[in-house]
Amino acid sequence: MPLLKPNVGRALSAIGALIVVLALFMTWYHIVRPDGSTDDTTGWQTFTNLRFVILAGAIVTIGTALVRQTRPVLIVRTILGIVLAVLILRRIIWPADVSGDVSTEIGVYVAFIGAVLVALGGLVDTGRQVVQVYPGLWRPAAGELGRGKRVLDPGDDSRR
Numbered sequence: 110m111p112l113l114k115p116n117v118g119r120a121l122s123a124i125g126a127l128i129v130v131l132a133l134f135m136t137w138y139h140i141v142r143p144d145g146s147t148d149d150t151t152g153w154q155t156f157t158n159l160r161f162v163i164l165a166g167a168i169v170t171i172g173t174a175l176v177r178q179t180r181p182v183l184i185v186r187t188i189l190g191i192v193l194a195v196l197i198l199r200r201i202i203w204p205a206d207v208s209g210d211v212s213t214e215i216g217v218y219v220a221f222i223g224a225v226l227v228a229l230g231g232l233v234d235t236g237r238q239v240v241q242v243y244p245g246l247w248r249p250a251a252g253e254l255g256r257g258k259r260v261l262d263p264g265d266d267s268r269r
Contacts, residue, residue: 117230117233117234118178118183118229118230118231118232118233118234118235119174119175119178119230119234120174120230121226121227121229121230121233122170122173122174122186122190122226122227122229122230122231123170123171123174123230124223124226124230125170125190125222125223125224125225125226125227125228125229125230126166126167126168126170126171126174126223126227127167127171127223128219128220128222128223128226129163129166129167129193129197129220129223129224129227130163130164130167131219131223132152132216132217132219132220132223133151133152133153133160133163133164133216133220134151134152134153134216135151135152135214135215135216135219135220136149136150136151136214136215136216137150137151137152137155137200137205137213137214137216137217137220138150138155138204138205138207138211138212138213138214138217139211139212139214140207140209140210140211141209141210142208142209143208143209149214150205151216152200152216152217152220155205156200156205159196159200162196163193163196163197163220166189166192166193166227167193167227169185169189170186170189170190170227173185173186173189174186174230178234180235183231183234183235184231184235185231186227186230186231186234187228187231187232187235188231189227189228189231190224190225190226190227190228190229190230190231191228193223193224193227193228194221194224194225194227194228196224197217197220197221197224198221200213200217201213201217201218201221
């Protein structure tokens with residue numbers, strides 16, 4: 110199986126970052142207040158500090174997808190995705206603290222998927238770099254070696 114193309118990880122991370130930003134403006138919570146009124150709030154409306162952390166993480170991720178793909182860049186991109194995913198997952202598990210019944214909505218899940226894509230993009234490129242630097246670590250799967258051909262041992266003199 111051939112390796113993924115060199116731009117796949119970058120693209121996954123950049124698309125994930127854009128999804129995270131767009132998800133900030135989707136509905137994250139549906140709130141039923143004690144007086145019976147209801148509210149739908151976006152991630153941007155709900156969190157005064159978290160929104161800027163998520164936005165900054167997405168911007169930095171897009172920046173890391175545009176520059177030369179060195180080991181530190183790949184590590185930063187992967188860590189950013191993990192941090193964003195944990196911050197958003199925290200808000201899925203423990204929604205905003207407001208008066209009334211709070212239920213999570215599609216926006217928070219879309220943001221989480223975007224953050225996972227950011228991390229996955231970093232991991233894809235990191236894995237590619239490991240394969241390029243340490244090619245001996247990867248061995249062909251059983252049956253792939255010499256598919257349809259006889260594999261010769263260099264020390265085998267039976268064909269001479």
